[in-house]
Amino acid sequence: MNATLAMKLPRTGGLQPLPLLIFSAVTLLLIGVVMIGSSSMDTAAQNMDNAYYYISRQFVYAFMGAALCLVVANVPLSWWERSGWLLLGIGLLTLALVLTPLGRTVNGSTRWIPLGLFNVQVSEVAKICLIAYLAGYVVRRRDELVNTWFGFLKPVLVLGFASMLLVIEPDFGATVVLMTAALGMIFLSGVRLSRFLPLIAVCLALGVALVVFQPYRLKRVVSYLDPWQDQFDTGYQLTQSLIAFGRGEWFGVGLGNSVQKLFYLPEAHTDFIFAIIAEEFGLIGSLCILLLFGLLVWVGLVISRRAEQAGMPFASCFGYGLTLLIGLQAAINIAVNTGLLPTKGLTLPLVSYGGSSLLATCVCVGVLARIEMERLDKLEQASEAGKGKAKTKGGASYDD
Numbered sequence: 249m250n251a252t253l254a255m256k257l258p259r260t261g262g263l264q265p266l267p268l269l270i271f272s273a274v275t276l277l278l279i280g281v282v283m284i285g286s287s288s289m290d291t292a293a294q295n296m297d298n299a300y301y302y303i304s305r306q307f308v309y310a311f312m313g314a315a316l317c318l319v320v321a322n323v324p325l326s327w328w329e330r331s332g333w334l335l336l337g338i339g340l341l342t343l344a345l346v347l348t349p350l351g352r353t354v355n356g357s358t359r360w361i362p363l364g365l366f367n368v369q370v371s372e373v374a375k376i377c378l379i380a381y382l383a384g385y386v387v388r389r390r391d392e393l394v395n396t397w398f399g400f401l402k403p404v405l406v407l408g409f410a411s412m413l414l415v416i417e418p419d420f421g422a423t424v425v426l427m428t429a430a431l432g433m434i435f436l437s438g439v440r441l442s443r444f445l446p447l448i449a450v451c452l453a454l455g456v457a458l459v460v461f462q463p464y465r466l467k468r469v470v471s472y473l474d475p476w477q478d479q480f481d482t483g484y485q486l487t488q489s490l491i492a493f494g495r496g497e498w499f500g501v502g503l504g505n506s507v508q509k510l511f512y513l514p515e516a517h518t519d520f521i522f523a524i525i526a527e528e529f530g531l532i533g534s535l536c537i538l539l540l541f542g543l544l545v546w547v548g549l550v551i552s553r554r555a556e557q558a559g560m561p562f563a564s565c566f567g568y569g570l571t572l573l574i575g576l577q578a579a580i581n582i583a584v585n586t587g588l589l590p591t592k593g594l595t596l597p598l599v600s601y602g603g604s605s606l607l608a609t610c611v612c613v614g615v616l617a618r619i620e621m622e623r624l625d626k627l628e629q630a631s632e633a634g635k636g637k638a639k640t641k642g643g644a645s646y647d648d
Contacts, residue, residue, distance in 0.1 A: 280601075359419050375608070376608060490586075519584070541597075548575075570615055
């Protein structure tokens with residue numbers, strides 16, 4: 249049996265995804281620290297009386313993220329699988345707590361819980377907890393999930409409740425990312441596309457309703473269609489972002505030479521940091537960022553696929569979900585910066601300023617690393633068992 253398993257498991261002599269995972273994540277993290285230093289100094293000097301306020305905090309977040317990634321990489325996947333209900337409770341509890349007086353409101357949105365030195369964005373915690381719970385549900389109830397409407401609708405109702413809490417904050421961007429990543433993970437588990445069509449129609453209808461009945465969202469959509477029509481009001485952020493892309497041309501104006509970061513482009517070190525990268529490093533620099541995110545997402549999918557081939561269903565589902573979280577958030581942020589989507593407050597993973605997003609992404613990277621390490625351990629154990637069985641057979645034949 250072990251010898252058969254060793255033959256079925258993917259060999260390790262070809263592509264090694266773990267070094268590529270570490271390379272892409274660390275490179276994006278270092279680029280983020282450099283670009284936050286470049287894009288935030290003038291803003292920090294005026295608002296905080298300390299030009300190094302944001303970059304110094306980002307250094308701390310980066311070290312915390314690296315340490316947390318190492319810790320998570322040493323947590324067995326069996327713990328995540330056993331703790332599904334606990335993680336679900338933590339995720340929903342944090343989403344509910346932010347709506348109490350404990351929550352902190354910034355720019356009209358109540359998304360943070362203050363914890364002394366920094367604020368925790370609850371959606372980042374909830375997304376990982378919910379993905380872990382859903383991965384366990386997919387493994388435990390796979391037949392029911394794939395073959396019955398009831399089994400399919402149960403996790404959807406959980407997602408719906410979490411999405412309702414996110415919309416109340418409001419955090420429409422996190423709602424879209426969570427729902428899309430979770431449903432993508434369920435789809436990859438083998439559920440037929442026909443089951444998703446009614447759900448997709450309902451989600452689209454609710455999304456349209458949220459936009460139409462919320463004036464500020466409707467203004468964003470209208471300004472997105474023609475931002476230059478009202479470039480000093482509703483279209484201001486997008487037009488300033490597009491100016492940054494235009495100034496960058498092929499090779500950019502050079503590190504530190506951005507003009508748009510000088511109080512023209514709001515949130516230059518958070519939501520619109522990709523526009524500053526494009527201005528300072530041009531089209532070539534922007535493509536490098538896209539390639540790094542593409543590599544990170546591709547490696548995550550490879551790790552998840554190999555876990556599936558190795559007979560690790562929970563690891564595979566969990567890996568798919570976390571990879572989709574990173575990829576979708578990066579794609580939406582870049583699309584907003586380039587004017588492909590309406591303006592939305594989502595950070596660029598590992599690059600934008602912010603502790604919650606950075607730490608959450610580092611947790612995702614740590615889990616993906618753990619999945620690959622456990623797969624390699626399983627392959628090695630199966631290979632050793634196969635060799636031992638072959639030696640035993642060989643010895644018996646010789647003695648005869």
